[in-house]
Amino acid sequence: MEGECKTDWEKALASSSTTTTTTKAAILKYTFVGGLLENESVDLSEIEEIWIEEVGENVEQHVDEEAFARFWYAVDGLFEYEDIVEEDNSEEEYDEDEDESQTTEGKIKEIWFNPQHKNNNESKSLGESIGLGEVVLLLTTNIGIDTSVLRNLFDTGRKASNYQHATNNNTGRNRFPASDSSAFADLADEVLLNCEDVLLTILDAIDENIPSIYSELFCPGPQWAYKQPLNSKLEQPTVTPPQHLMDTCPSLRDLYMAGELEWSEGEPAINIYTEGGYFGAHKDHLALTILVPLSSPQEGDFKGGGTGFWKGNRAMSENPGVIPPDFVLTPNIGEVLVFGGDVTHQGMAVQDGVRGVFVASFSTRTEASPLNRVQGLNRRDDNDEVVSSGFQSGF
Secondary structure, eight states, X not given: OOHHHHHHHHHHHHTSSSSSOBOHHHHHHHSHHHHHHHTTSSOHHHHHHHHHHHTOTTOOSOBOHHHHHHHHHHHHTTOXXXXXXXXXXXXXOOOHHHHHHHHOTTTEEEEESSXXXXXXXXXXXXXXXXXXXXXXXXXOGGGOOOHXXXXXXXXXXXXXXXXXXXXXXXXXXXXXXXXXXXXXXXXXXXXXXXXXXXXXHHHHHHHHHOHHHHHHHTSOSTTHHHHSOOOTTSOOOOOOOOTTHHHHOOSHHHHHHXXXXXXOTTOSEEEEEOTTOOEEEEOOOSSEEEEEESSXXXXXXXXXXXXXXXXXXXXXXXXXXXXXXXXXXXXXXXOEEEEETTOEEEEOOEEEEOEEEEEEEEEEOOTTSOGGGXXXXXXXXXXXXXXXXXXXXXO
């Protein structure tokens, strides 16, 4: 057991007379299941059905750890996508959390690792919950990404992958930094501009609909370092961004345009997966990741694939071994997955066809940011003119 499941087991065990088993009554009272019943988020009849299936029809006492885990994860599995509900727009003092729910109708879906986190989320913003690894967001097609642009990126990436396959050993996965002109030949500028168009559409959608992502995870301040994910050495960042960015770059778009973002190495990038191709379990170690499908199983492009996610955030190892992901998401073209840098995730193996993904992980740039990770989509053409819109003021 990991994370919340282990914590709930310890709560139920503490109320029992033994150190190895607990009771049904304790589980329904002291774990997240009790909160679900109290808030009427689930019917008692549903809980009873799961109990009978996972624990036993007449089992009330001496519930061991294994039976508890089966029951806990089965109840947790009842909850998947949850739409953000638009709240009443009353004339009250501005509240960031309320404003987010008022502006996101139809544009965002929440996928909570634990429904109890959603029920207890009244005091948290979505940005804070993303930083804590409690939720994955799905931006819907309503944010307005041009799907023809995504298809063009997929076709170009697939051609580059075919060339890679013809000249190198095929591993089932090819990764192309969007700013790498050698990967796309005479289409390099078009690819770069298309990637930037997609990226800016997403940044604008986040700025407009989920402003707490910027305020919680990107805006400089005394708590900035504390709110960042652990780096690849499993250390908390200590170097903070310059304070003037609070005034000069008050949004994600502004940070991008000023060249004040640090990117994962080689990103933004286009990943192409063919049969058998996958991306092993890992964490991204930067504040935010956006993942944009360029092809879709719903449209017959591939089978299998998708992105698997493990709950637990920092408590979950970057290498979960035989533990299966808690859920696998396969969004359609025009949708976007958004999640935090401590979340363990994996590109699942493609069984057939070709899967394409545009991916970017990023944080606010600091003095400690390596120079090879602040370029992003910045590239100059043969005449030393900036191709992308970002970094126009230079370094």
